[in-house]
Amino acid sequence: MKWQTKHDRDAFKEVWLLFENAQGRFPLYPGEEVWIEYAYSVGEEKWGRWFQRVSACSPST
Numbered sequence: 831m832k833w834q835t836k837h838d839r840d841a842f843k844e845v846w847l848l849f850e851n852a853q854g855r856f857p858l859y860p861g862e863e864v865w866i867e868y869a870y871s872v873g874e875e876k877w878g879r880w881f882q883r884v885s886a887c888s889p890s891t
Contacts, residue, residue, distance in 0.1 A: 831847060831850070831851060832848040832850055833845050833848060834846045
């Protein structure tokens with residue numbers, strides 16, 4: 831799966847997941863489901879140990 835950065839600021843990050851890779855596209859059709867698991871880290875030297883970030887996912891209509 832590829833991803834594309836849309837916004838990259840200190841207080842706001844937005845990344846779009848693209849359902850494609852070097853072999854082609856793999857769309858998600860209506861009625862289909864998929865689990866996407868991901869992880870990221872922000873170093874303590876950058877944000878401190880109490881920093882939290884909200885992450886939300888909403889389906890497009």
